[in-house]
Amino acid sequence: MRILVSYDLEDIATTSTYKFGYLISEYLESKGFNVTRLDGIKCTRDFLFLSLLDAKNLVIYAGHGVEDALVGFSFPNYWIGRPFVGFDNADWLSGKIVYTIACLSGRKLAKKVIESGAIAYFGAIDIMYVGFPMERNYMDDFIETWIEPIIQLINGKTVKEAYDSYIKKCNYFIELYKSNIDKWPNADWHLHALEHNRDVFKVFGDKNATLKDTKPTTTKIEVFKTLLSLSPIALAVVTAPIWVPLIKKELEKRGIL
Structure with missing residues (x-):
């Protein structure tokens, strides 16, 4: 089973997604998976192309997103019309399960990726919030919600079961914040941010699929x-x-x- 994890670092928001990418890569490698990392400035279309010369079953992306693209390391790539994944290279993800922690790509790109042959696509239909290390390390809580579905996928669960685990994990922290809202000064903001993330994170494609159902193509063609x-x-x-x-x-x- 081959897995690609891509996570760049450009600003405050991507500090969280970078940490997520690093942690999930470490976890997957500890479980014996073949992991290719595109971290930092390697989170570009060219490195994606090269990494997909070998078939990948699961592609994980963490970083900035817009309605029709996963941005990747933005300067200068995105600004010259070469995002990490756009409509013109959506077929590179054919046969794979795609898991994204990014804003907005669920609005348009998800549909294009599925139409181009991907098995399933996890993505947000609105902006996504990150947590911050305050009186409690909310950043790590948010990251834990992002990691949970991947754990379920690699353990043989379906796309739908993995998605449900995300909702369940979000609800766990939401209730935790509610019960401590008088003690934790920043619990109220993170409570609403996590409710928002829960509600805008969606799954597209075959919800009954598992990683065993992937039929990954390569970019050799x-x-x-x-x-x-x-x-x-x-x-x-x-x-x-x-x-x-x-x-x-x-x-x-x-x-x-």
């Missing part, structure tokens, strides 16, 4: 598509590392070199 689109001269230059040694070997064999 994109390499061939690119080669086929090149002119004969450009194709010869790009493929030179392959054919030049072969020709040299044949010439040496014939005693010409």
Whole structure:
């Protein structure tokens, strides 16, 4: 089972998502999973392409999102029209379960990713809030809600069961904050923030699927598509590392070199 975890670090919000990405990567590796990390400035489309040359069953993304894209490490990639995942490369996620902790991508991108062949997509239809380490470490509480569905998925639970575990974990902390609202000065804000996160986080695609149902594709086909689109001269230059040694070997064999 191969898992890709991508998490960049750019600002206050991504401090939380970066910590989540790091912690879930450590956890998955401790359980024996083959994990590829795209952390920090590696959270870009180019590194995504390279990492998907090998099939991945589960893709986890934590960072900024907009309605039609997962932003990735934004400068300069997103601002020049090359987000981590957009409509034009949604098919890279075909056959996979996609789990995102990001704002807004559930509005448009989720549908496109599912239409392009992904098994399921976890994502938010509005902004998502992060917690802060105050009188209580609310940051870690929020991260715990994000980790819970992944634990369920790797233990063989369905997408729906994983999603339900997120709701249950959110409700646990919501009730905890309510019961301590007079003692914890910042419990009220985090209570409402977590209620919001719970209500806007959705799942799309096959809710009865498990990780065993994934049929991940790779980006190798994109390499061939690119080669086929090149002119004969450009194709010869790009493929030179392959054919030049072969020709040299044949010439040496014939005693010409």
